[in-house]
Amino acid sequence: MKYFFAALLLSLCISPAIAEQGLTVKQAWIREAPPGAAMMAAYLTIDNTSARDQALLSVSSPRFAHITLHRSLNVDGVARMRSLERIALPAHSSVTLEPGGYHLMMSMPDKRLASGERVPLVLHLADHSEIRVTAQVRKKP
Amino acid sequence: MTDHNTAVWLARIIPLLLITALLPACGPPPPPSLQQATLLPTAKTIADFNLINDKGEPFHLDNLKGRWTFAFFGYTHCPDVCPTSLAMLARVMKRLAQRNDLDRLPRGLFVSVDPERDTPAKLARYVAYFDPAFSAVTGDPEQLKLLTRQLGILFLKSPGDSSQDYLIDHSAAIVLFDPQGKFHALFNVPHEADKIASDFVLIKNYYEENG
Numbered sequence: 444m445k446y447f448f449a450a451l452l453l454s455l456c457i458s459p460a461i462a463e464q465g466l467t468v469k470q471a472w473i474r475e476a477p478p479g480a481a482m483m484a485a486y487l488t489i490d491n492t493s494a495r496d497q498a499l500l501s502v503s504s505p506r507f508a509h510i511t512l513h514r515s516l517n518v519d520g521v522a523r524m525r526s527l528e529r530i531a532l533p534a535h536s537s538v539t540l541e542p543g544g545y546h547l548m549m550s551m552p553d554k555r556l557a558s559g560e561r562v563p564l565v566l567h568l569a570d571h572s573e574i575r576v577t578a579q580v581r582k583k584p
Numbered sequence: 585m586t587d588h589n590t591a592v593w594l595a596r597i598i599p600l601l602l603i604t605a606l607l608p609a610c611g612p613p614p615p616p617s618l619q620q621a622t623l624l625p626t627a628k629t630i631a632d633f634n635l636i637n638d639k640g641e642p643f644h645l646d647n648l649k650g651r652w653t654f655a656f657f658g659y660t661h662c663p664d665v666c667p668t669s670l671a672m673l674a675r676v677m678k679r680l681a682q683r684n685d686l687d688r689l690p691r692g693l694f695v696s697v698d699p700e701r702d703t704p705a706k707l708a709r710y711v712a713y714f715d716p717a718f719s720a721v722t723g724d725p726e727q728l729k730l731l732t733r734q735l736g737i738l739f740l741k742s743p744g745d746s747s748q749d750y751l752i753d754h755s756a757a758i759v760l761f762d763p764q765g766k767f768h769a770l771f772n773v774p775h776e777a778d779k780i781a782s783d784f785v786l787i788k789n790y791y792e793e794n795g
């Protein structure tokens with residue numbers, strides 16, 4: 444029984460977060476901040492295997508005071524970042540937040556986060572459900 | 585056609601063919617074909633500017649001379665595009681350092697277009713994180729514009745989530761200056777370190793052979 448719980452705990456740590464509503468979050472990571480950088484970016488992939496359209500409205504974390512949904516765009520060679528009200532998660536599709544595209548803009552961590560640290564995130568969805576994931580701080584994907 | 589006419593015709597055409605065949609040898613060879621770089625038809629002379637480096641010292645056009653320079657324009661509050669580009673530029677330097685035919689590596693220069701928040705001391709620590717050999721400059725907005733205007737690089741503040749969190753739209757291109765401090769080539773996005781490194785070697789070799 445002891446081993447069963449240990450195994451269960453371990454599998455919770457390493458498997459992607461699956462919410463009841465058919466959403467799977469995988470490959471969540473936060474780019475390690477260079478010294479002096481006040482902002483960090485986080486990336487992840489969300490699979491919506493359900494037949495229902497969904498949307499990501501916001502993300503929170505006990506380690507960051509402020510997280511916004513952002514998108515980097517390249518308009519005629521000019522890099523722009525814009526905040527978003529929501530990120531659509533259409534039925535039967537996968538949305539990837541990745542460098543140079545959608546990302547989570549994370550400001551004011553409680554203290555400097557080093558590579559390897561694991562940060563809990565809560566994704567808040569349009570249907571008021573939540574998905575809890577752990578993102579690892581890394582230098583690169 | 586008579587034999588006489590054929591002879592006349594040949595006498596006319598042969599010199600023409602010879603000239604056409606020999607012509608390319610007279611001018612400089614065509615520039616190398618490049619994967620990512622856009623080479624300026626003629627390297628562009630840049631008017632002097634007055635910036636400040638990451639040690640707090642003045643940085644002028646003369647400081648660009650004597651060495652090739654890769655310059656990238658951005659700001660440290662940019663958590664997505666700028667770290668991606670600087671990490672990519674650090675990979676370019678690693679590729680170049682692995683070669684044994686380069687006597688000196690190009691300079692990697694980060695130009696902060698956010699002097700309000702990016703102090704020289706902050707910039708020094710920021711760029712060293714990507715490559716200890718990288719350096720940074722910034723300066724008054726008007727001096728920054730004096731430089732960027734000549735390079736076709738744009739930057740513009742845009743409101744963020746709060747007045748402290750303003751964002752800056754900025755060109756994502758990497759500029760290559762030659763050892764005379766002239767604007768020599770431009771690398772547009774998407775950037776690939778391997779291609780930029782091999783383009784650089786071709787550009788440098790062509791420059792050294794043909795002035």
Ligand SMILES: [Cu+2]
Pocket residue numbers: 513514524525546547548663664
């Ligand atoms: Cu952002």
